[in-house]
Amino acid sequence: MKFYINILFIALFSPLILMAQSKPFSLEDCIEYALENSTDIDRSLNSVQLQSAYLEQSKASRLPNLQIGINQQFTSSGNFNNTDGEWNRNSNSTLNATLNSQVTLYSWYPARKASALIPIEALRHE
Numbered sequence: 001m002k003f004y005i006n007i008l009f010i011a012l013f014s015p016l017i018l019m020a021q022s023k024p025f026s027l028e029d030c031i032e033y034a035l036e037n038s039t040d041i042d043r044s045l046n047s048v049q050l051q052s053a054y055l056e057q058s059k060a061s062r063l064p065n066l067q068i069g070i071n072q073q074f075t076s077s078g079n080f081n082n083t084d085g086e087w088n089r090n091s092n093s094t095l096n097a098t099l100n101s102q103v104t105l106y107s108w109y110p111a112r113k114a115s116a117l118i119p120i121e122a123l124r125h126e
């Protein structure tokens with residue numbers, strides 16, 4: 001009996017599903033659908049954003065780099081002297097502070113050609 005109910009359900013609702021797919025696409029609809037769902041465009045935009053991030057990173061590498069560090073260490077030890085019957089305590093405290101600065105005067109990497117940046121600029125204007 002369940003089998004017949006399932007067949008009846010499919011027979012009643014299948015025309016509705018098939019009619020939803022029978023709408024023809026015009027050329028404009030196809031182009032709009034392709035532009036909305038294209039992964040190539042998204043990948044190109046991601047590539048432009050990645051190249052922009054690389055450009056900002058290379059610009060930032062020309063700036064001076066400053067690092068500050070502080071380290072504190074405290075050690076304490078105690079031992080019992082059997083001859084005197086006293087505890088001997090030794091304590092040591094150290095504090096280290098560092099300040100480092102770095103400036104790139106010359107980079108040994110070859111400079112990029114200006115022609116390598118043309119596709120990036122072309123993609124930005126599209």
